[in-house]
Amino acid sequence: xxxxxxxxxxxxxxxxxxxxxxxxxxxxxxxxxxxxxxxxxxxxxxxxxxxxxxxxxxxxxxxxxxxxxxxxxxxxxxxxxxxxxxxxxxxxxxxxxxxxxxxxxxxxxxxxxxxxxxxxxxxxxxxxxxxxxxxxxxxxxxxxxxxxxxxxxxxxxxxxxxxxxxxxxxxxxxxxxxxxxxxxxxxxxxxxxxxxxxxxxxxxxxxxxxxxxxxxxxxxxxxxxxxxxxxxxxxxxxxxxxxxxxxxxxxxxxxxxxxxxxxxxxxxxxxxxxxxxxxxxxxxxxxxxxxxxxxxxxxxxxxxxxxxxxxx
Amino acid sequence: xxxxxxxxxxxxxxxxxxxxxxxxxxxxxxxxxxxxxxxxxxxxxxxxxxxxxxxxxxxxxxxxxxxxxxxxxxxxxxxxxxxxxxxxxxxxxxxxxxxxxxxxxxxxxxxxxxxxxxxxxxxxxxxxxxxxxxxxxxxxxxxxxxxxxxxxxxxxxxxxxxxxxxxxxxxxxxxxxxxxxxxxxxxxxxxxxxxxxxxxxxxxxxxxxxxxxxxxxxxxxxxxxxxxxxxxxxxxxxxxxxxxxxxxxxxxxxxxxxxxxxxxxxxxxxxxxxxxxxxxxxxxxxxxxxxxxxxxxxxxxxxxxxxxx
Numbered sequence: 001x002x003x004x005x006x007x008x009x010x011x012x013x014x015x016x017x018x019x020x021x022x023x024x025x026x027x028x029x030x031x032x033x034x035x036x037x038x039x040x041x042x043x044x045x046x047x048x049x050x051x052x053x054x055x056x057x058x059x060x061x062x063x064x065x066x067x068x069x070x071x072x073x074x075x076x077x078x079x080x081x082x083x084x085x086x087x088x089x090x091x092x093x094x095x096x097x098x099x100x101x102x103x104x105x106x107x108x109x110x111x112x113x114x115x116x117x118x119x120x121x122x123x124x125x126x127x128x129x130x131x132x133x134x135x136x137x138x139x140x141x142x143x144x145x146x147x148x149x150x151x152x153x154x155x156x157x158x159x160x161x162x163x164x165x166x167x168x169x170x171x172x173x174x175x176x177x178x179x180x181x182x183x184x185x186x187x188x189x190x191x192x193x194x195x196x197x198x199x200x201x202x203x204x205x206x207x208x209x210x211x212x213x214x215x216x217x218x219x220x221x222x223x224x225x226x227x228x229x230x231x232x233x234x235x236x237x238x239x240x241x242x243x244x245x246x247x248x249x250x251x252x253x254x255x256x257x258x259x260x261x262x263x264x265x266x267x268x269x270x271x272x273x274x275x276x277x278x279x280x281x282x283x284x285x286x287x288x289x290x291x292x293x294x295x296x297x298x299x300x301x302x303x304x305x306x307x308x309x310x311x312x
Numbered sequence: 313x314x315x316x317x318x319x320x321x322x323x324x325x326x327x328x329x330x331x332x333x334x335x336x337x338x339x340x341x342x343x344x345x346x347x348x349x350x351x352x353x354x355x356x357x358x359x360x361x362x363x364x365x366x367x368x369x370x371x372x373x374x375x376x377x378x379x380x381x382x383x384x385x386x387x388x389x390x391x392x393x394x395x396x397x398x399x400x401x402x403x404x405x406x407x408x409x410x411x412x413x414x415x416x417x418x419x420x421x422x423x424x425x426x427x428x429x430x431x432x433x434x435x436x437x438x439x440x441x442x443x444x445x446x447x448x449x450x451x452x453x454x455x456x457x458x459x460x461x462x463x464x465x466x467x468x469x470x471x472x473x474x475x476x477x478x479x480x481x482x483x484x485x486x487x488x489x490x491x492x493x494x495x496x497x498x499x500x501x502x503x504x505x506x507x508x509x510x511x512x513x514x515x516x517x518x519x520x521x522x523x524x525x526x527x528x529x530x531x532x533x534x535x536x537x538x539x540x541x542x543x544x545x546x547x548x549x550x551x552x553x554x555x556x557x558x559x560x561x562x563x564x565x566x567x568x569x570x571x572x573x574x575x576x577x578x579x580x581x582x583x584x585x586x587x588x589x590x591x592x593x594x595x596x597x598x599x600x601x602x603x604x605x606x607x608x609x610x611x612x613x614x615x616x617x618x619x620x621x
Contacts (some may be wrong), residue, residue, distance in 0.1 A: 155327035
């Protein structure tokens with residue numbers, strides 16, 4: 001007590017100056033704001049597996065674009081003097097039974113496989129998202145009927161429809177993507193509808209409606225941005241599925257026709273000469289597996305980053 | 313429950329009808345005819361053959377005839393194997409496919425549960441990481457790649473097991489493995505997620521607090537509850553196994569249904585393609601129906617939600 005007195009004795013009122021009180025500043029948040037997407041990004045970066053996946057995808061993507069250009073060989077030029085050359089020589093991945101460069105064909109094929117997967121996913125988005133939106137947003141009778149249709153379609157096995165469609169159409173890039181898209185959008189529609197139903201009962205949606213927002217504005221400005229997370233996750237898992245199906249179809253003889261190449265076609269070609277020239281199967285199979293592995297890693301990482309339930 | 317099952321049953325019937333109709337019309341408007349490779353046949357003989365199989369009648373008539381026969385399990389006869397009925401062919405190929413499917417399911421489920429549990433219990437450690445990479449690899453490596461590699465390296469190079477054919481139990485080991493990996497990976501991921509959720513529940517703390525051993529708590533409380541939602545993966549698993557069997561049977565030269573299906577696609581054998589398509593669809597659709605009903609019995613929330621929407 002005495003020590004305090006001694007210290008206060010030295011203080012005089014002149015030494016103090018009142019500061020203007022700023023109530024606004026007091027209310028302010030001093031730490032840096034983290035947006036939802038900022039948080040997702042931060043959590044994604046922390047996930048080592050997902051980062052490795054993203055990096056691999058980047059490398060594969062670049063190679064699929066520039067890979068076929070590195071050598072002067074074209075993916076379709078035939079050279080019968082150089083058939084079935086071993087790998088790691090002049091031709092990095094060797095040559096196939098028609099003397100075509102396997103390195104060039106593998107990356108060209110990877111590009112085609114990715115293209116088919118992206119096209120198929122675009123179909124998913126263009127049909128699935130509007131369907132799910134309308135069904136979930138309007139609800140009632142509309143939803144009821146749209147759901148009945150989905151229930152029936154959902155029960156039809158994908159594989160069978162895809163095979164039937166490809167027997168019916170001539171297998172090509174568009175035909176395969178279309179067949180995959182026709183069966184794939186149902187999952188997307190279900191995901192979007194589920195999210196819509198959940199969002200519809202949120203207060204901010206009610207507030208927007210009370211303030212007189214139009215249906216269009218409600219959907220595009222308030223609801224769709226909030227559905228984006230699950231939609232991205234669905235995309236990340238539907239791309240590898242599409243790539244798998246393309247390869248699978250090629251393997252059972254329903255792929256695109258040579259000299260065009262996709263990873264599935266190359267694997268099928270390699271399988272035929274496996275006993276003699278295993279490298280012809282090995283490289284395309286490795287690239288295919290790597291693509292699927294990376295997409296799955298990134299998809300897992302995004303799901304963990306986007307799902308609030310999994311936060312620790 | 314009765315209403316829920318009935319509703320599901322109705323969907324099942326409608327779905328089956330849609331797929332049968334779709335199959336029929338797509339098959340009949342398809343480019344290429346079953347006789348396209350028989351150029352040497354004189355036209356009169358071709359007509360005679362088409363007449364015998366009823367292919368000369370208008371499409372709607374063929375459709376009604378087809379539905380009528382289907383109701384009696386008569387799927388017509390194969391074009392390629394002269395005079396063999398499709399039902400016969402399916403019954404001949406089915407046992408091998410079924411055996412493979414069952415073996416793969418049993419092995420996949422057992423190892424999947426073990427992998428998923430270990431992964432969840434050691435969350436964040438290297439054990440978890442290894443298990444995770446293993447299961448992601450499991451469904452990233454396409455089954456036809458895996459089957460090819462197994463057949464080549466284990467079968468041809470090392471000669472430990474027969475690389476192909478179907479002559480006894482040892483011939484089923486490699487194909488079973490090729491199929492089981494996907495089952496294992498799927499189950500392991502599912503169990504891991506469910507286990508993590510269950511392990512965080514209050515009743516797990518209660519179990520620990522009242523002095524249960526870790527083993528009893530995990531097996532009786534955690535695993536049992538984690539297993540219930542795993543019923544839902546059974547549907548996709550059936551589909552995965554059928555998809556896989558198409559290529560795996562091809563690679564290991566197993567005379568099963570998958571092999572027969574791929575073969576019939578390559579030679580435009582309409583009736584066999586149609587027959588197997590319908591058989592597969594029925595298998596999958598009935599499987600999904602059973603899973604739905606089973607899940608409704610296990611978890612009452614589903615059936616209430618299912619009826620009221």
